[in-house]
Amino acid sequence: MTIATLTKPWQAFSYGFLDASAKRELRRKMLKAIAVPGCQMPYASREVPMARGWGTGGLQVTLTLLKPSSVVKVIDQGADDSVNAASIRSFLSKVSGAAETWDTLAATLIQSRHRIPEERLRADQVLVLQVPNPEPLRPVEPNMSVARQMHADADYGRLWLILYEQIVRSGRIMQGASYPALVNGRHVMTPSPIPRWDLPKLHMAQHLTFLSAGREKRLYAVPPFTRVEPLVFSDVPYKVEDHAALTCHRSGVAGYFMNEIPQDGGGSVFELSDSHLGIKAIRRRDGEDVALGATWYENGKMPR
Template identity: 65%
Template structure:
């Protein structure tokens, strides 16, 4: 017979987790639970601005605190993270946020939009079509689309409750009368699920149609204004337009990326010393994949929202 080893006495130290200098994903668990509850409410009411208790994080207000908090509330050990700023993966803001999130969570990071499960972005949506299971988190400096026509936020809240967007339509009409066209660029007001008008972050007009009937979840969070809202998967998003004046994206026709040769994508204009301009893909991750594929690497390119002929992937959505 073999004698069993006597049971070891339990101690408090043995039952406790190993000491670490921060909570997982930086925020404390109660903060993350509150944010998740508010995110669920935002998903249940597409386009509705849900207030939340915005916490302090180690970046300045106005530099993506809202998007960062939403990311930290949702991210888990199995996620793959991509962070972009104005389309670039290597900008100072994107690099700092990526480094912080990786340090606080240990998750893998990528520059490939197709591999990422969470994408935090400032002012751009990737060129490749995002799929189900992916979450796009947009940083928002000003979530209130009515601020330009109604400075009293209490009155603006009541206008949202009444679905009273007449002043917004009047603003667009005045632009037509004065300039002959609608000059509203980034943050173009858009109707979500036929109910709430939102400011879709300062993304260019080129990116707004990408929210319509998208397979992925889009969360928009403003840390300074303490508001978040959502566009759930397969939800209608319609930029405000008149029947006889259709919504128009930025004209990228005739331009190609000087590095990749790609056309019919959103470009950054680079002024040259001789007064001319060169154009470069705004989505640096997509451009990197195009170049690597050209060099013979087995890189898989996802389908783009706009094909090589400039056609949007939802036929008939953009009127010509």
């Protein structure tokens, strides 16, 4: 082995933007992440043409998986058409030739900021969640070496203490997003700032989920059919947001996670957070032949 034999012929552009050595490093770490569900694996986190903190971790995992036959969906808080989602999606397709879609059913690869689609993901789909802070222990232990030791010891008592203090102060658990969850009965992970509504979708799911934090240089995974149990007290059950009775003012659909839109005069109306589900529901209402997939929540309830 010499430098000459390791050197590849000059190319104007690496397919999928990342160079081959970056992809190999990510692949090795992604395999380790699958082997130890919920355990944060360090990785190098290369430069991508986007500021850290805007989804660079998710982007690197997606770029590693991309191939020309991929169909990519990118969502930002449920919306396919926000600037962040549209820019990432067009970048992914530009550097790989992969097709773009807004439809959860058509996608093979879904990169998401802070929502899991309402339609059930299938075994042939991969979900990539962007993670700003991958360390569930950070609020209780800022020293990351000590936090690592706590993960090694499965020493998670202080996370329950946070939840307990919220109950004492406010009468209920106030943790709205990033709700800590025990994965495979061993490691506590933060599921990225998805709402409480979305966390049960990861439990014993059909699909593989990667969670990747580019700024923090760590990634972790939830393989299919893996237990993901939110931390709760035996007498205080896990509660999702109280959105089951809300109706989307545009599509008329009820029973899903909603965005609240304040109105002049103090009231508010609601619309579906999963924007493309809303679009499909409106088209269907208007008589188009549009397929809506099976959803995780049925009539506002997650079947057990």
